[in-house]
Amino acid sequence: MKILVTVKRVPDTAAEKRLDPDDKTLDRESVETIMNPVDEYAVEEALRLKEAAGGEVVVLCMGPTSALPAVRKALSMGPDAAVHVHDDGLHGSDAFNTSRVLAAAIKTVEPDLVLLGSESTDARTSLVPSALAEFLGWPALTNAKKLEIDGTTVRVHRETETGYDVVEADGPAVVSVVKGINEPRYPSFKGIMAAKSRPVTDLTLSDLDIDPSEVGAAGATTEVVEFAPRPPKQAGQKVEDPGDGSAATQLAEFLASNKFI
Amino acid sequence: MATVLVLVEHEGGAPKKVTYQMLGKARELGDVAAVFVGEDGLEAATGELGRHGAATVYAATGEGWSEASTLPVVEALAAAAERAEPAAILVASTPSGKDVAARLGARKGWGVLADVVDLDGDLVATQSVFGGATTVRSRVRTGTPVLTVKPNAFGVPEPGDRSPEVVDLGLSREPGRADVRVIERVTSEQGGRPDVAEAEIIVSGGRGLQDPANFALVEALADTLGAAVGASRAAVDAGWYPHQHQVGQTGKTVSPQLYVAVGISGAIQHRAGMQTSKTIVAVNKDGDAPIFSISDFGVVGDLFKVVPRLTEEVAKRKG
Numbered sequence: 127m128k129i130l131v132t133v134k135r136v137p138d139t140a141a142e143k144r145l146d147p148d149d150k151t152l153d154r155e156s157v158e159t160i161m162n163p164v165d166e167y168a169v170e171e172a173l174r175l176k177e178a179a180g181g182e183v184v185v186l187c188m189g190p191t192s193a194l195p196a197v198r199k200a201l202s203m204g205p206d207a208a209v210h211v212h213d214d215g216l217h218g219s220d221a222f223n224t225s226r227v228l229a230a231a232i233k234t235v236e237p238d239l240v241l242l243g244s245e246s247t248d249a250r251t252s253l254v255p256s257a258l259a260e261f262l263g264w265p266a267l268t269n270a271k272k273l274e275i276d277g278t279t280v281r282v283h284r285e286t287e288t289g290y291d292v293v294e295a296d297g298p299a300v301v302s303v304v305k306g307i308n309e310p311r312y313p314s315f316k317g318i319m320a321a322k323s324r325p326v327t328d329l330t331l332s333d334l335d336i337d338p339s340e341v342g343a344a345g346a347t348t349e350v351v352e353f354a355p356r357p358p359k360q361a362g363q364k365v366e367d368p369g370d371g372s373a374a375t376q377l378a379e380f381l382a383s384n385k386f387i
Numbered sequence: 388m389a390t391v392l393v394l395v396e397h398e399g400g401a402p403k404k405v406t407y408q409m410l411g412k413a414r415e416l417g418d419v420a421a422v423f424v425g426e427d428g429l430e431a432a433t434g435e436l437g438r439h440g441a442a443t444v445y446a447a448t449g450e451g452w453s454e455a456s457t458l459p460v461v462e463a464l465a466a467a468a469e470r471a472e473p474a475a476i477l478v479a480s481t482p483s484g485k486d487v488a489a490r491l492g493a494r495k496g497w498g499v500l501a502d503v504v505d506l507d508g509d510l511v512a513t514q515s516v517f518g519g520a521t522t523v524r525s526r527v528r529t530g531t532p533v534l535t536v537k538p539n540a541f542g543v544p545e546p547g548d549r550s551p552e553v554v555d556l557g558l559s560r561e562p563g564r565a566d567v568r569v570i571e572r573v574t575s576e577q578g579g580r581p582d583v584a585e586a587e588i589i590v591s592g593g594r595g596l597q598d599p600a601n602f603a604l605v606e607a608l609a610d611t612l613g614a615a616v617g618a619s620r621a622a623v624d625a626g627w628y629p630h631q632h633q634v635g636q637t638g639k640t641v642s643p644q645l646y647v648a649v650g651i652s653g654a655i656q657h658r659a660g661m662q663t664s665k666t667i668v669a670v671n672k673d674g675d676a677p678i679f680s681i682s683d684f685g686v687v688g689d690l691f692k693v694v695p696r697l698t699e700e701v702a703k704r705k706g
């Protein structure tokens with residue numbers, strides 16, 4: 127089975143994220159960046175499927191050349207190869223165009239299964255998995271906390287607000303996984319060394335037959351009108367409990383005066 | 388006046404609160420048409436939808452029109468949009484709502500804005516990004532704007548007594564290549580507590596609880612306050628509480644009226660998921676814990692002493 131896993135490069139979760147005042151896109155160049163943490167679970171799940179049933183795992187990333195370390199990080203966990211879509215025309219892409227470009231790249235790989243993280247830690251829209259599936263004309267099984275492949279049937283325990291749904295579809299399918307579906311492995315030293323020699327195929331928009339005016343900032347279906355930092359919340363009152371828990375009374379008083387009780 | 392379509396989020400015909408919140412907002416913007424997709428429950432839902440402002444209810448109901456599968460909902464919403472030619476489409480920012488919005492946008496070439504917390508008359512949407520550190524105002528450039536609306540971003544206006552016109556969309560469908568079959572729906576034991584993503588009050592526990600059994604302290608306080616239970620990643624990763632309850636950068640982003648942090652240090656990744664809460668209170672034995680820097684009221688003390696007494700106090704005051 128050929129499994130493709132998408133990997134996004136995002137700012138480090140501890141970094142202060144900011145928008146570039148000029149073009150109102152996320153500034154990823156002035157901060158430490160990492161592989162989207164949730165995508166680690168997707169890579170791990172792909173590797174486990176391969177280890178159980180054989181096959182091949184290919185990583186796909188769309189992002190500038192500075193995203194290459196995230197691709198290498200993914201490869202160091204064990205995938206066989208990677209595809210990296212980069213093109214200046216992609217700067218400022220929204221979820222719609224990202225999905226469209228990823229779908230076009232996926233068609234060049236022809237996988238049996240596409241795995242994604244359920245959301246990226248920077249955009250956090252969770253729109254890409256389903257939009258991507260729509261562009262491919264495939265079923266989307268999103269927010270999987272458990273994944274089983276049974277012949278051509280893909281079965282998932284899909285996390286809901288109140289529990290989970292058992293859902294299935296016929297492959298090839300798109301599956302997004304939630305954090306916690308597995309325990310991602312740490313790349314070994316051997317893995318890190320081996321990743322350096324794994325093939326990375328570079329693709330541009332012209333390789334994918336996509337007109338640059340249709341994607342990136344030029345072709346975005348949405349736009350930021352304005353943005354402003356939100357003033358940080360101020361610390362209020364702080365009381366020291368004498369050791370017997372009696373400060374609870376003051377806290378209850380506070381809750382009552384704010385009509386929570 | 389322009390029409391605004393609202394996709395009804397419901398369970399077996401009982402609309403969820405977020406549906407009423409969206410209907411209320413839609414009423415400020417234009418005529419309101421609700422779109423109901425579900426195998427049954429239309430009749431039960433119609434009255435409520437009318438009381439909350441829907442002039443029209445477009446319906447796709449009967450076998451195969453499950454609200455739990457994305458494609459039927461996308462098809463019904465697209466058909467309703469064709470009839471109503473709305474100025475905007477509002478969908479709840481829930482996992483299933485986002486799937487619907489994403490597929491609809493991709494299918495039609497319509498722009499989608501996710502996690503909207505406010506919307507003005509020109510359909511410029513406000514979103515809170517980077518864990519609440521930045522507020523962005525955005526608009527859709529292409530096609531009919533599809534907006535996923537965060538639960539609790541809007542209030543529920545006083546219900547009226549309108550009875551809406553029900554329009555059956557008259558759709559039929561054969562499951563196709565991209566369809567997903569729903570085999571079973573499992574509801575987990577939440578002890579009757581509200582869901583973290585929708586709750587008005589959340590009590591969250593962290594590593595300071597020291598043992599999974601001590602989450603009982605958090606649950607007891609949550610129950611007296613009518614709150615949902617949240618957890619830090621450290622608590623979730625230790626296996627003390629299920630992943631669905633995790634708040635933070637790799638968990639849920641919540642914005643309740645009141646957030647109570649118990650034994651949580653307040654790491655940046657945790658704050659990113661809760662710092663837009665209206666009121667924050669914390670109990671932590673370390674006076675320097677970063678959670679206090681964003682708390683409206685902090686108690687420096689031992690949670691094992693403070694929390695049980697707080698639960699008692701709250702119960703007493705509630706009578």
Ligand SMILES: Cc1cc2nc3c(=O)[nH]c(=O)nc-3n(C[C@H](O)[C@H](O)[C@H](O)COP(=O)(O)OP(=O)(O)OC[C@H]3O[C@@H](n4cnc5c(N)ncnc54)[C@H](O)[C@@H]3O)c2cc1C
Pocket residue numbers: 139163592593594595596618619620621622633634635636637638639649650651652653654655656657660670671672673676688689690691
């Ligand atoms: C990529 C990435 C993503 C992450 N995503 C998330 C996320 O989504 N959500 C999240 O929460 N974290 C996330 N984290 C983890 C985050 O950095 C912290 O490690 C985590 O939030 C700490 O959880 P905690 O506050 O429960 O534990 P700790 O930091 O260990 O804090 C425990 C607190 O309990 C207090 N305490 C101990 N005993 C008592 C007592 N008896 N009475 C009162 N107080 C007591 C201590 O003073 C301490 O402040 C992420 C980290 C990374 C690297």
Ligand SMILES: Nc1ncnc2c1ncn2[C@@H]1O[C@H](COP(=O)(O)O)[C@@H](O)[C@H]1O
Pocket residue numbers: 132133134135162164165186187188189221224228241242243244245246247249250251252253254255
């Ligand atoms: N530029 C990208 N390159 C590769 N994968 C991406 C990209 N953007 C989003 N994804 C994938 O889509 C998932 C959901 O992201 P999002 O919809 O942005 O929250 C992520 O976990 C990634 O796996």
